[in-house]
Amino acid sequence: MSGKGKLDKNNKYDRQLRLWGDHGQSALEQARVCLINATATGTEILKNLILPGTGSFTIVDGNKVSGEDVGNNFFLTSDCIGKSRAKVATELLSELNDDVSGNYMEETPESLLTTNPGFFGNFTLVIATNLCERTLLQLDALLWEKNVPLLVCRCYGFVGYMRLVVKEHTGEYTETQSSLKLTESHPDSAHEDLRLDRPFDGLVKYCDSLDLDSMDKKDHSHTPWLVVIYKYLQKWKESHNNEAPKNYKEKKEFKEFIREGIRKNEDGVPEEEENFDEAIKSVNTALVPTRIPSEASSLFEDPCCTNLTAGSKPFWILLRAVKDFTQKEGNGALPLRGTIPDMTADSKRYIELQNVYREQAARDVTVISHGVQELLQQIGKESCISEDDVKTFCKHAAFVRVLRCRRLHEEYNPKTANTQEIGSCVEDEENDLVFYILLRAVDRFYEEYSRYPGWYDDQVEPDVHKLKSILMKLLQEWSIPPTIKDDYVHEMCRYGASELHTVSAFIGGTAAQEAIKVITGQFVPINNTFIYNAMKQTSVTVKL
Structure with missing residues (x-):
């Protein structure tokens, strides 16, 4: 790509590049997404994937556009009635972004699963909307074997549903990618990695080079608060058996100790020294002991990390190299993140301090890079x-996550179903998980009657009794008390499997968000079921 073309693309995708960076955008642009059924929900999902620049999409849909489609699907118009829904939706969606390639298959998923099952294995992600239970389980079995993530979505009246099925979400590497995709959790409230409890040589040398007592007024008030805490921490340790403040009482005393260091004017009134105020406010977080998070520690003991082979994913090789680092050069700590928070300081000293952390982080990256190459040689895998890749992994080493979802077959099998979680909602009338049970019941209804309850207006009342009977059998299979209110059953029949565009738009945005997490390998996807109640505008995420 030319320099001008790259600049244009950076401008076009500026906001999202700030979220998931160049490597995330690269992964998105190389992704191949398959949408099964161009329903209102399906097209809303694709819209939100096409706009940020997903590489290509393919719609699989053997239906023709109906009047009902036109009524609830923003991307279909009345002059489309009778035409291929896959073709029309593809043409209209493709207009949203010239960077994205759109294709379609005028065939039902049931037909493709029979005649060309390998077709679905060619995608980065498959999104299925409004599939019956039988077809869904077929697709689940196929994609699980192919290791292709599946995102199941549906809107049923005022109920929205999502289910993510991914065997192992750690990120993958291909020769066409410019960088490795990682499971970066992007935590909202992570402690800074400052190492004040175990300062490294570069930090010690830099802080010791500064003398607060001999500084003039300006320099004293513009010394980074991190240096201030370090200085007073050394003084504190001299009179406390070389121990840092640990409990609330000691930290309170330490804060007062720092406060006494604020310079006073000729009248004995403390000067305004914002850096010291910041230091006092930062004591609790700055003195958090450096430790390896429990999630990372547990992954260190994962068989995929301890038993590397030539078939191991780069994620596990990187994680093993980090583990070896923590046990040797790191002395029980992860590689330094290399970043510091913003703080009141003059530019010169802030940049100097920033460089101290960056240089140590770079040294850690170098050590781990050597470790990676040694591991690759040991297992006989090409570089x-x-x-x-190593640099990015080290920066996020404290936040790596591995997501392993259960198969739909396990969830749908009464012997392996998570009946404890499902049953808990029966006891709580406000738990939105009750709609999961009702959706499972309407799927059973479809299997028995080849239509959904309340599909025709004159069948709503008769279908209430039929659906309730099916619901009771389902609850009996799970050994769950039949205490779901009749009002819920009646409401599901009244919906008649209708898709409301407002609900579809909400699920479309939420599902696209989860799809991007899976594609880019960033942030933490749902594990594994999401239910949305549009009547109350509430939702629940649960592992089923």
């Missing part, structure tokens, strides 16, 4: 991990 597939770049220096940038």
Whole structure:
């Protein structure tokens, strides 16, 4: 790509690049997404994937556009009635972004699963909307074997549903990618990695080079608060058996100790020194002991990390190299993140302090890079991990997550179903998980009657009794008390499997968000079921 073309693309995708970076955008642009059924929900999902630049999409849909489609699907118009829904939706969606390639198959998923099942294995992600239970389980079995993530979505009246099925979400590497995709959790409230409890040589040398007592007024008030805490921490340790403040009482005393260091004017009134105020406010977080998070520790003991083979994913090789680092050079700590928070300081000293952390982080990356290459040689695998990959992994080492979802077959099998979680909602009338049970019941209804309850207006009342009977049998299979209110059953029949555009739009945005997490390998996807109640505008995420 030319320099101008790259600049234009950076401008076009500026906001999202700030969220998931160049490597996330690269993964998105190389992704191949398959949408099964161009329903209102399906097209809303694709819209939200096409706009940020997903590489290509393919719609699989053997239906013709109906009047009902036109009534609830923003991307279909009345002059489309009778035409291929896959073709029309593809043409209209493709207009949203010239960077994205759109294709379609005028065939039902049931037919493709029979005649060409390998077709679905060619995608980065498959999104299925409004599939019956039988077809869904067929697709689940196929994609699980192919290791292709599946995102199941549906809107049923005022109920929205999502289910993510991914065997192992750690990120993958291909030769066409510019960087490795990682499971970066992007935590909202992570402690800064400052190492004040175990300062590294570069930090010690830099802080010791500064003398607060001999500084003039300006320099004293513009010394980074991190240095201030370090200085007073050393003084504190001298009179406390070389121990840092640990409990609330000691930290309170330490804060007062720092406060006494604020310079006073000729009248004995403390000067305004914002850096000291910041230091006092930062004591609790700055003195959090450096430790390896429990999630990372548990992954260190995962068989995929301890038993590397030539078939191991780069994620596990990187994680093993980090583990080895923590046990040797890191002395029980992860590689330094290399970042510091913003703080009141003059530019010179802030940049100097920033460089101290960056240089130590770079040294850790170098050590781990050597470790990665040694591991690759040991398992006889060609080098597939770049220096940038190692750098990115080290920066997020404290936040890596591995997501392993259950198969739909396990969830739908009464012997392996999570009946304890499902049953808990029966006891709580306000729990939105009750709609999961009702959706399972309407799927059973469809299997028995080849239509959904309340599909025809004159069948709503008769279908209430039929659906309730099916619901009771389902609850009996799960050994759950039959205490779901009749009002819920009646409401599901009244919906008649209708899709409301407002609900579809909400699920479309939420599902696209989860799809991007899976594609880019960033943030933490749902595990594994999401239910949305549009009547109350509430939702629940549960592992089933």
